[in-house]
Amino acid sequence: MVMETLFGDAFEHPASKPSGPARHRVLITVKAAPNPSQTHGETVCVAGVLLGPYGATGWIRLYPINFRHLPAATEAFKKYDIVTVDCQPAGEARLESWKPNMSTLRVETHLPPWRRRQELLEPIIDDSMCRIRNAASADARARSLALVRPTEILGFRLEPHPGWSKGEQSKIDAYVNQLELDVFEEAQDKTPLEPPRYRGFYKRRCADPQCTTHEQSIIDWEFVALQRHLWNRSDADATAAIRKRFYDEICASGNDVAFYVGNQAKRPQTFSILGVYYPKKAT
Incomplete structure (x- = not known):
């Protein structure tokens, strides 16, 4: 396209992918x-x-x-x-x-x-998440990044993060152990990466006539950074603050919202939300 x-x-x-730098x-x-x-x-x-x-x-x-x-x-x-x-x-x-x-x-x-x-x-800006996902499902070399404007934002959902998987935790442990053994890495920050407190999802409909809606996870740095800032707040206060920022403010009716999306190398049909684009609507 x-x-x-x-x-x-x-x-x-x-x-095709270039062969050199x-x-x-x-x-x-x-x-x-x-x-x-x-x-x-x-x-x-x-x-x-x-x-x-x-x-x-x-x-x-x-x-x-x-x-x-x-x-x-x-x-x-x-x-x-x-x-x-x-x-x-x-x-x-x-x-x-x-x-x-x-x-x-x-x-x-x-x-x-x-x-x-x-x-x-x-x-x-694209208007069809369905087209992008279908193309990536058929060919791993298809477009893996896009900015998609929905026809309708249907909701925002939070759930507790389950913690790192065994595979993810083993990666963290192996890296920290490697730093501990390396005498040349004394100045390196050895604090293990902590999982965020919540996972978030936006639900929306795209312009494809056959769209049955999309609900995709949010992996935006700012989404996780806000959670770190709210570490000492109760669940009720923290989730209210996250919802206020990422749904009430960013997805306000006066904003012309589109979502940056990207897929996974191992699962090209699976797209996540990398960030949100939200200029004011033209008046």
């Missing part, structure tokens, strides 16, 4: 919550849109990144920064996935809400 951006750049899914210019749009990793302790997926001379040209996933142990030369960056970074193609089926060399990352500028962000992102 090829889209035309506001200024004429072609926005399309790549036909490249320096990419990226508008950072999402930062996922950290996941356990045996090699890195914890890893974070950062995603955004590739930028050409006149607009967005495609999606990109930067992974793995360990924010606790970034190279000293890495510049601090946040969502909606435009950055440049050297990358290597990742060894997996998803064509948007690249391994970044974080010591080469440089921040060009930050785009404040919302006009400049909208100029780049509105032309590439």
Whole structure:
């Protein structure tokens, strides 16, 4: 699927994965919550849109990144920064996935809400989660990142997080044990990654005539960070505060909401919500 951006750049899914390194210019749009990793302790997926001379040209996933142990030369960056970074193609089926060399990352500028962000992102918004999911189910190389605007947001749900699985916990334990044994890692933060308190889900309907609704889990860094901030609050207070922020405020009727979604390498048909795009509706 090829889209035309506001200024004429072609926005399309790549036909194949490049074989060599490249320096990419990226508008950072999402930062996922950290996941356990045996090699890195914890890893974070950062995603955004590739930028050409006149607009967005495609999606990109930067992974793995360990924010606790970034190279000293890495510049601090946040969502909606435009950055440049050297990358290597990742060894997996998803064509948007690249391994970044974080010591080469440089921040060009930050785009404040919302006009400049909208100029780049509105032309590439999709309206069918069904189409994206069906394509990924049929072909692991199909588009694995998207920004999808629903026709209707049907609900927001929280449930207690069950804790790390045995496999996830073993990865954390192995990494911490490795740091303890390495005499050169004295300065490293050895605190094990804790699971969040809750899992969250948005339910919505897309524009596909056959849509039976979508309920997808939220893995946004900000969703987990808010939970950490509320660690000493009761369940009733904490869930009320999370619902207020992620449903009442972000999904308010005056906002033109769309969801950043991404799938899993091992289960390409399974998409999660990486973040929310919520400019005000035009009046």
